Amino acid sequence: xxxxxxxxxxxxxxxxxxxxxxxxxxxxxxxxxxxxxxxxxxxxxxxxxxxxxxxxxxxxxxxxxxxxxxxxxxxxxxxxxxxxxxxxxxxxxxxxxxxxxxxxxxxxxxxxxxxxxxxxxxxxxxxxx
Numbered sequence: 001x002x003x004x005x006x007x008x009x010x011x012x013x014x015x016x017x018x019x020x021x022x023x024x025x026x027x028x029x030x031x032x033x034x035x036x037x038x039x040x041x042x043x044x045x046x047x048x049x050x051x052x053x054x055x056x057x058x059x060x061x062x063x064x065x066x067x068x069x070x071x072x073x074x075x076x077x078x079x080x081x082x083x084x085x086x087x088x089x090x091x092x093x094x095x096x097x098x099x100x101x102x103x104x105x106x107x108x109x110x111x112x113x114x115x116x117x118x119x120x121x122x123x124x125x126x127x128x129x
Contacts, residue, residue, distance in 0.1 A: 003061045004092040010035065011067055012084075015074060025075035032067035036060065057124060065098040066091045 015027030039060040047053040073087035074080075106121040 004063070004066065004095040007032075007035070007063055008070075008088060008091055011070060015070065015083075016080070019074060025071045028067040028070040028074075029064070032063045036062075036064070059102065061095065062098045062102065063095065066094045069094055 011028035011031040014031040015025075018024045018027035018030070043055055043058045043060065047058045048055045069090045070083065070087040073090065074083045077083055077086075106124070107119050109117050110120055110123055112118050112123060
């Protein structure tokens with residue numbers, strides 16, 4: 001719940017700057033792509049190489065479809081008010097479905113060694129205890 005709310009501030013600011021100065025409706029997408037690159041570098045180098053923590057337990061939320069939607073709303077309307085109202089709503093509503101693609105494999109059923117049938121996500125949680 002907190003990720004889409006906190007991550008809309010930087011893309012909105014960069015979107016406003018690129019739209020006002022250069023009339024490019026790619027500010028939110030560019031900002032999210034650079035944020036994702038920084039997040040992956042943080043997770044790979046700090047979590048995996050430095051602390052030996054599995055990378056699949058620290059994946060960041062995917063916000064690229066939400067940023068594309070925000071940029072398309074600005075390009076179609078040309079209004080900051082409609083972009084804030086409808087683009088902001090679409091930003092948060094697209095967060096969960098955008099992450100289904102990489103979360104889906106973790107919902108496969110596996111047999112736990114002690115007997116119950118659980119998902120891979122539950123297995124990863126049990127393995128870390």
